[in-house]
C-alpha cells in the first residue's frame with residue numbers, strides 16, 4: 001500500500017538527519033527518512049569528526065560557523081562523549097606568520113608555521129545514530145534498508161518517491177545521498193565528481209593527547225584517534241577518479257607513513273588498518289544546497305566533500321527554510337544547485 005509523507009528525506013547520513021531535525025523543529029509533522037543501508041554507514045562513517053570554524057573559503061567558514069552551536073550544545077547538554085573539545089593545528093608556509101610552539105609534537109621546517117585554534121571532535125557514526133534516536137522520539141519515521149529508486153513528478157511538482165519498499169506519496173522531497181561511486185544521474189544532475197581518499201591508521205607514535213593537524217604544506221590530515229594516528233590525504237583536483245574505491249595501495253600506505261614520520265616526533269608508524277573514503281566535489285568545490293531546478297518541491301544537499309560533517313546542521317537549516325518557502329539570505333545563491341548552468 002502506498003504511504004504518504006509531507007516530506008521524504010533520502011539519505012540517513014549526518015546531512016539527511018540534520019535536514020530532518022530542522023524540518024521537525026519548524027513544525028513539519030509527517031517526515032519520513034529512507035536509508036538504503038544503515039544510519040550513518042555512508043560517508044559519515046568515514047569522517048574523522050573534526051569540527052572547526054576556520055576555513056579558507058568564506059562559504060565553508062560561514063556554514064561551519066552556523067553549525068558550531070549545534071555541536072557545542074550537544075557536547076554541553078549530553079556529556080555523552082560523542083562531541084568533545086579539542087584544537088586543530090594548522091601547518092602552513094611561514095608567510096602566514098605564526099610561530100611554532102615548543103610544546104607541539106609536530107616537526108616544522110624553518111619555512112613553516114603552525115597556528116592552533118579551538119575545535120571540536122565528534123564520533124561521527126555514533127553521533128548520527130544518537131541523533132536518529134532523538135529524532136525518532138520527535139516523530140521522525142526512519143526506514144533503514146529502503147532505497148529510493150526514482151521520483152515521480154507531474155507537470156513540475158514532485159509527487160512520489162519510488163522505493164524498494166513501495167511508493168511514498170509526498171509534498172516535498174530532499175535528496176541527501178552523500179558521496180557516491182557513480183554520478184547520481186537519476187536523482188541529481190551529474191555535477192558531482194567522486195574522488196577516492198585513502199585513510200591509513202598507524203600505531204607506534206607517542207603524544208596521544210596531540211591535537212589533530214591539517215598539514216597544508218604536505219596536504220595531509222593527521223589526527224590521533226585513541227591509541228592510533230590516522231592519516232589521510234585530500235585528493236588533488238587533477239588526481240584520477242577511482243569510481244570504485246578499494247583499500248589504499250602499499251605505495252600510498254608508505255607515503256602516508258612517511259608524512260606521519262616527517263611531522264610527528266618519535267613516530268615509528270606500524271600499520272593498523274587502511275581504507276578509502278570518497279569526496280564528492282563540485283566544479284567550484286562548494287556544496288549544492290537548494291532547490292533542484294525544474295521540479296517544484298525537490299531539494300538537494302550534496303557535494304559536501306571532505307567537510308560535510310561539520311556543516312550538516314547549517315545545511316539542514318537552510319534546506320528546511322526552503323521547504324517551508326522561507327526566504328534565505330544572499331549566501332543561498334552561492335550554494336544553489338543550478339549556479340553552474342547559469343554561469344555557462
Ligand SMILES: Cc1cc2nc3c(=O)[nH]c(=O)nc-3n(C[C@H](O)[C@H](O)[C@H](O)COP(=O)(O)OP(=O)(O)OC[C@H]3O[C@@H](n4cnc5c(N)ncnc54)[C@H](O)[C@@H]3O)c2cc1C
Nearest residue numbers: 011013015036042043044048049050148178277308309310
Ligand atoms: C577520509 C574522510 C575524512 C573526513 N573527515 C571529515 C571531518 O573530519 N570533518 C568533516 O566535517 N567532514 C569530514 N569528511 C566528510 C564527511 O564524511 C562527509 O562530507 C559527510 O559525512 C557527508 O554526509 P552525508 O549525510 O551527506 O553523506 P552520507 O553519510 O554518505 O549519507 C548519505 C546516505 O544516503 C544513503 N543513500 C544514498 N542513496 C540513497 C538512495 N537512493 N536511497 C536511500 N538511501 C540512499 C547512503 O547509504 C548514505 O548512508 C571526511 C570524509 C572522508 C572521506
